[in-house]
Structure formats: structure tokens, C-alpha cells
Ligand SMILES: Cc1cc2nc3c(=O)[nH]c(=O)nc-3n(C[C@H](O)[C@H](O)[C@H](O)COP(=O)(O)OP(=O)(O)OC[C@H]3O[C@@H](n4cnc5c(N)ncnc54)[C@H](O)[C@@H]3O)c2cc1C
């Protein structure tokens with residue numbers, strides 16, 4: 124029965140001494156320093172404990188003991204996050220998911236006619252992709268009596284998990300906590316809709332077993348009954364942007380409880396088990412088209428996404444500066460050899476993927492030919508690929524841009540060790556795509572700053588990368604970043620469409636939801652975790 | 668004019684690994700690609716077709732391999748081949764260089780007897796023997812030019828710029844002839860959407876040994892005089908020595924000493 128009341132489960136826990144752990148700040152810093160930092164390179168992480176639980180029972184034991192000792196816990200996935208959300212700046216304990224990579228099973232939901240996998244959250248997206256690709260399931264993986272393993276293996280095209288953040292070494296748990304997304308989120312959304320079921324250990328050391336669809340808010344409230352008390356949670360009242368968004372807690376009056384935990388950056392509890400929906404691998408045609416002007420490219424994008432039956436998988440964008448970066452390296456990087464085959468007057472590229480079958484192929488071609496011509500380009504000068512090897516060439520070219528940016532910055536770091544690139548992560552609503560692009564270019568062109576723009580244009584979510592040449596330029600870039608955030612919010616968007624807020628973007632969250640909105644999030648945290656046991660200083664600062 | 672391009676599907680080289688215990692290839696996760704040198708050969712054929720409209724060139728690709736080789740042939744059709752034949756039959760299994768050459772030669776003779784030029788890769792990146800094209804030329808009794816980087820048609824002859832140790836050599840031969848291609852100026856091109864679409868409409872035929880009338884005693888394991896006794900991964904290279912370069916004069920001295928001590932140069 125659907126309800127807004129959930130009763131937490133009291134489960135057994137392991138003896139604390141049996142949990143694999145490293146004790147002592149010195150020991151951790153000397154041999155496991157990388158657990159104190161993530162890809163944000165945010166400094167200042169340290170810890171007294173580093174735990175490697177193997178299962179939920181170990182986690183409950185850690186939570187009970189740390190609560191008793193008043194020691195805060197920072198939850199650690201694969202630490203590929205770039206907002207410092209897994210960096211233990213408050214010290215205490217790190218709880219690593221390295222030893223929780225088990226695949227528990229696979230099953231099939233007859234109502235939705237879809238397969239789902241049950242896994243521990245430490246499994247990485249890459250590992251999950253391989254397990255699905257090679258169908259590494261045996262009889263023990265049947266979650267119920269019926270032999271779905273056998274049936275799953277018989278599906279010739281195979282299955283995939285469709286959400287594709289660029290960094291596939293990210294763990295599933297971290298990706299759920301961050302509500303990560305990728306190019307394909309244009310069609311499939313972020314992690315959120317693919318989470319069918321979660322188990323979460325909360326501060327009381329008890330477990331919430333949350334099946335999507337079972338716990339729905341009533342009058343903007345959830346009630347969580349633990350063995351000690353009833354916790355009443357008021358859902359924040361701010362209105363979330365109608366654009367891709369990974370900033371702050373999910374909040375809607377009639378929301379599902381599972382959505383409160385997805386994207387919460389681990390501030391409300393520890394995810395210990397996950398069920399994820401799968402889809403049959405679609406047959407797709409991957410394409411790149413090249414344009415003389417950015418306006419043409421944006422027009423093409425608008426047309427492409429307006430034709431619903433094309434069912435586009437993703438649409439990615441490279442601006443003139445990004446393109447020039449690729450051109451500058453084409454002689455030294457063999458993977459960029461094909462750049463030479465592109466018409467000379469190209470300034471902008473759009474990469475996109477379309478599902479097809481033998482019956483629809485011709486029709487798709489005709490449609491694309493038409494809108495390409497309307498956008499002053501031609502399908503004859505573009506690229507297409509049908510198989511995975513060929514697709515890989517596209518992927519390498521797309522990934523080359525951020526790699527070149529990073530290599531330029533690391534050279535400049537030799538002179539200015541504290542220099543770093545500034546990468547925006549903002550989205551806007553569909554109708555403001557051209558507006559925000561114009562704003563980015565105009566604002567940046569008034570300065571001397573070097574920049575490139577690329578990213579998920581299908582979702583109106585491009586990454587502006589500013590490459591400062593010195594510390595003054597870095598400061599200037601930071602000011603612009605704030606301007607961009609304000610503008611994105613003005614255009615109905617998010618200050619963080621995919622990377623989250625973590626410990627380094629608090630001020631932007633406030634631009635988006637105001638002080639009041641942040642305060643409402645804080646009060647959800649206080650209700651569920653009054654002492655600040657989990658992930659202090661993520662999303663907003665912890666005030667004891 | 669008819670140009671036959673011989674193409675082989677190979678595992679992607681940098682991903683191939685040998686199981687040290689069983690000595691067999693680890694196949695899981697290895698994707699197959701069109702052998703890069705075959706792709707360059709095909710590209711060269713397409714260039715000839717584009718630069719010699721008066722010759723009315725038709726490009727025919729032929730491969731011998733398991734059924735999934737169709738993917739490599741589809742790629743050839745995308746890149747500009749006009750038609751493709753796949754010789755696929757259990758009777759071909761276990762063929763060594765000799766038997767492979769025999770099968771391909773029979774294929775050419777039966778399917779495209781009027782050929783003017785055969786282009787092949789200089790070697791396959793898996794077998795790496797670089798012998799198949801040479802043996803086909805011998806069996807057909809046509810001239811062969813190896814390690815080409817550029818092919819031209821001049822006065823009904825084929826003129827090839829070929830790599831040699833000290834530079835390049837230009838050689839010409841009467842046609843029909845066989846040329847093997849190195850990389851040259853070719854790249855592994857990404858086709859256009861139109862090419863991808865058109866490829867699916869071009870003829871791709873899968874043929875058995877019987878279809879082309881090959882005597883089954885001439886191909887396959889039984890007809891293969893050589894056998895692979897063992898395959899193994901070469902021992903991993905040990906890391907080299909790194910000379911500290913913070914002072915370039917000291918570094919140069921150390922490097923000189925290293926070269927002398929190890930007999931790379933004489934004092
Ligand atoms: C090169 C590069 C490219 C990237 N591209 C993308 C992209 O395209 N899209 C995108 O969305 N992100 C991207 N990211 C950011 C990052 O990869 C994602 O945010 C990723 O999902 C984080 O997963 P993780 O396992 O590394 O999590 P971590 O960084 O370890 O943690 C992220 C957060 O999740 C929490 N957490 C981890 N496990 C749990 C758990 N079991 N229960 C509760 N909380 C938990 C952590 O405490 C932390 O708050 C990129 C990063 C890099 C370095």
C-alpha cells in the first residue's frame with residue numbers, strides 16, 4: 124500500500140572489531156592518502172578512521188560506533204567527484220565502498236517488462252557495463268524462483284545501463300548520491316529515474332528499505348518511524364528548475380521518498396544496496412555534423428530535438444574555440460587524423476546519436492538531410508558510424524577537448540601552482556538556449572580570457588571552460604562564473620546540472636534557492652541527522 | 668577497370684592478450700576491426716577511382732573469414748567499395764598462409780577473373796606474416812609490388828612508390844598485378860552518413876567453398892603444411908633508466924657514459 128510513512132528496520136550488525144579498518148591519521152595519510160581527496164583536488168581532507176565494510180551489517184556497526192564516539196563519517200565512493208563531496212574536511216571517519224562491489228542478482232519486473240540488477244553501491248559504472256555486456260550472471264543470481272538469468276542471457280542484443288557519465292570509473296553509489304548524468308541523459312535522464320529500490324542506513328543505525336512507488340509524500344510530508352522516535356520531514360518548498368539539475372535536495376510536494384536520497388550527496392544516510400533498471404541495447408547510428416556558424420548549429424539542435432519520432436539519444440556540442448584546439452593538435456595526435464577531412468570553413472560541430480532499424484534507416488536519412496540543408500550544412504560532409512569500433516573514434520575525438528584543456532592548464536601550473544581551469548556546469552530551459560550561448564560569448568569576448576565551450580547542448584547544458592593564464596585572470600574568471608550562475612538561474616536553469624554542490628559551490632546554491640531554500644534543506648538534514656554524523660559540509664555548511 | 672581489394676578482419680591489436688597458462692588468445696572483450704593496412708589499400712583504390720573517371724573503376728573486396736567478417740566488409744562498402752564477397756565455410760578453418768592464399772586465389776579467379784589490379788595490405792596486424800599477398804601473386808602468376816605508399820595508373824601500367832630502408836623507390840609493372848600497401852598518406856577515415864546508408868544497399872555475398880568450386884582438399888587444416896606450435900606474449904620490457912635532467916651538462920655526461928658503458932657507442 125502506498126503511504127508517506129516508512130518504518131525503519133532493525134538489522135543485525137557485525138562485531139565492530141571484525142570490520143576492516145585502518146586506524147590513525149598518520150597511518151591513513153602515509154598509505155591511503157588518496158582517500159582524503161577527490162578529483163576536485165580540494166585540500167584539507169584528513170581522518171582518524173578508514174573503514175572498508177563488506178556488507179550492510181558492517182556499515183551498521185560502523186554507524187553505531189561512530190555515533191557513540193561522536194565521530195563524523197564521510198562516505199567515499201570512487202572519489203571521481205569534482206566538488207569535494209567525498210573529501211573528509213571535518214576529519215573523523217572515511218567509509219569506503221571499495222569492498223562492496225558485489226552483484227547480488229538480476230530479475231525481471233512483469234508489470235513494466237524490464238530487467239533490473241541488484242548490486243552493492245561500490246561497483247563502478249564501468250564494471251557494471253562489462254558485467255552486462257558479457258552477461259556475467261550465474262544461477263545464483265536469480266533473485267526469485269523464476270530463471271531470469273537464463274532468459275536474460277538469451278536476449279541477443281544484450282542489455283545496458285543507459286546513464287553514461289563521462290567518468291565511468293565512478294561508483295554506482297556515488298553516482299546515485301550525486302544524481303550523475305551523461306550525454307545520454309538527454310533521452311534517459313540522470314541516475315534518478317533508473318533507481319528502482321534503495322536500502323539506506325540512517326543515523327539511528329537502522330535501515331530504510333525504499334521501493335520506488337511505495338512511499339509518496341502527503342501534504343509535503345514524510346514520516347519515518349524509527350525504534351526511538353517518529354521523524355516528520357517537511358519537504359522544502361522551493362521550485363526546482365525545469366532543466367537538468369543536480370543542485371541541492373530534490374523537492375516536490377508529492378515526491379517519492381527514494382528521490383529524497385538520490386542526489387542528496389550522502390548527507391541523509393548511507394546507501395547500502397541498489398536496484399537499477401536496465402534497457403535492451405538499442406541499435407544506433409552515431410553522427411557528427413559540421414557547421415559554418417554557431418547559430419546554424421543551434422538551429423539544427425532545435426530542429427533535431429523538435430522531431431519527436433527521431434528519439435535522439437544525445438546531442439553534444441563543440442564551439443569554434445574547442446574546434447580550434449582539436450585542429451591545433453591534429454598533427455601530433457593520430458586519433459585526430461579525421462579532423463583533416465572536415466570542410467575548412469567549419470566552426471562548430473554537433474555530435475548526435477539516433478536509434479534505427481532497417482525499416483527506418485532511409486526515412487531518418489531523408490529527415491536529417493533536410494534539416495541539415497536548412498541549417499546550411501550537408502550530411503555528405505559529416506561523419507557517421509554504425510559499429511562500436513567506429514563509435515570509439517568519435518568518443519576519442521570528443522574526449523580530446525577536455526584532455527587538451529587539462530594539458531594546457533598543467534603546463535601553466537609550472538609557473539602558477541595554484542592556477543586551475545574554471546568549468547561551468549549550468550543548464551537553462553529549452554527556450555533560452557540561444558540566449559545563454561550569446562551571453563557566454565559576449566561576456567567572455569569583452570575580456571582577454573581564453574575559453575572553450577562544449578557539452579550537452581541537447582539539455583541546454585554546456586560546459587564553459589575558462590583557461591586562465593595567470594592569477595589575475597583566474598580571479599576575473601571566478602567573477603564571471605558568478606555572473607553566469609545568476610544568468611542561468613534567470614533563464615530558469617540550474618547552477619549545477621550534473622556535478623552537484625559539494626563543499627565548493629555553496630554560494631551558487633544560494634543564488635539559486637536563496638537563504639530560505641538552503642535553510643529548508645538544512646532542516647531536513649537536522650531532522651534525519653541532528654548531530655551531523657554523515658557528510659558534513661556537503662551542500663551547505665554544517666552548523667552544529 | 669576492376670580493382671580487387673583483399674581484406675582481413677583482425678582483433679584490435681592493442682587489446683589482444685595471451686592467457687599465460689593456456690597459451691590461447693583471450694577473446695572476451697576484444698573487438699574485431701578491418702585490418703588497418705587493408706583499409707589503406709581500399710582507400711588507395713578509392714583514390715584511383717576518383718582520379719580516373721575515364722577508367723570506370725569498379726572496386727571489389729574479397730575476404731575469407733568467419734561469418735562476423737561481414738562487419739568488416741560492410742565497412743569497406745561504406746568507405747567506397749562497390750561490392751563485397753565473403754568466403755566463409757568450415758572447410759576453410761585452420762588454413763595457414765599457404766591454404767589461405769590458395770582459397771583467396773581461387774576466389775579471385777572464380778569471382779573476378781577479369782581483374783586488372785589486386786590491392787592488399789602489407790601485412791595483417793594479427794598473423795603478421797606479410798606472406799599471403801606474395802603467395803597469391805605467385806599462384807596467379809602476376810607481378811607483385813610490396814610496401815606501396817602511393818599507387819598511380821600511368822599508360823596502362825601501375826606505378827607504385829614503395830618504402831625501402833633508405834627511402835623510396837618507384838616501380839612500375841604491367842597489369843594485371845598485385846600491390847601491397849603500407850600506410851602512406853591514408854588515414855582510417857570516418858564515413859559520411861550517406862556512405863553509411865548507401866553501403867547497406869550494395870551487394871555483399873557470402874559464399875561457401877562449393878559456391879566457388881574450390882577443391883576442399885586444397886584448403887583448411889588438412890591442406891596446411893605449417894602449424895602454429897605455440898603463441899606467447901613477449902616478456903615485458905623492464906623499465907629503462909632515467910637520467911636526471913635538472914642540470915643539462917651533467918645529464919649529457921651521464922648519458923654519454925651510459926652509452927659507452929653499454930657498448931652502444933665507442934669512445
Ligand atoms: C573527468 C571527469 C568527468 C566527469 N564527468 C561527469 C559527467 O559527465 N556527469 C556527471 O554527472 N559527473 C561527472 N563527473 C563527476 C563524478 O564522476 C560524478 O559525480 C560521479 O558520479 C561520482 O561518483 P563517485 O563514486 O566517484 O563518488 P564520490 O566522488 O566518491 O562521491 C560523490 C558523493 O556521493 C557520496 N556517496 C558515495 N557513495 C555513497 C553511498 N553509498 N551512499 C551515500 N552517499 C554516497 C559521497 O559521500 C559524495 O558526497 C566527472 C568527473 C571527472 C573527474
Ligand SMILES: Cc1cc2nc3c(=O)[nH]c(=O)nc-3n(C[C@H](O)[C@H](O)[C@H](O)COP(=O)(O)OP(=O)(O)OC[C@H]3O[C@@H](n4cnc5c(N)ncnc54)[C@H](O)[C@@H]3O)c2cc1C
Pocket residue numbers: 673674675692702704705729730731732761762763764765767771786787788789790791792793794795796797798799800891893894895898
Ligand atoms: C593467433 C593465430 C593463430 C593461428 N592459428 C593457425 C593454425 O592453427 N593453423 C594455421 O594453419 N594457421 C594459423 N594461423 C595463421 C593464419 O592462417 C594466418 O593469419 C593467415 O594465413 C593470414 O596470414 P597473415 O595474417 O600473416 O596475413 P598477411 O600475409 O600478413 O596479410 C597481408 C594481407 O593479405 C591479405 N589477407 C590475409 N589474410 C586474408 C584473408 N583471410 N582474407 C582476405 N585477405 C587476406 C590482406 O590484404 C592482408 O592485409 C594463425 C594465426 C594467428 C594470428
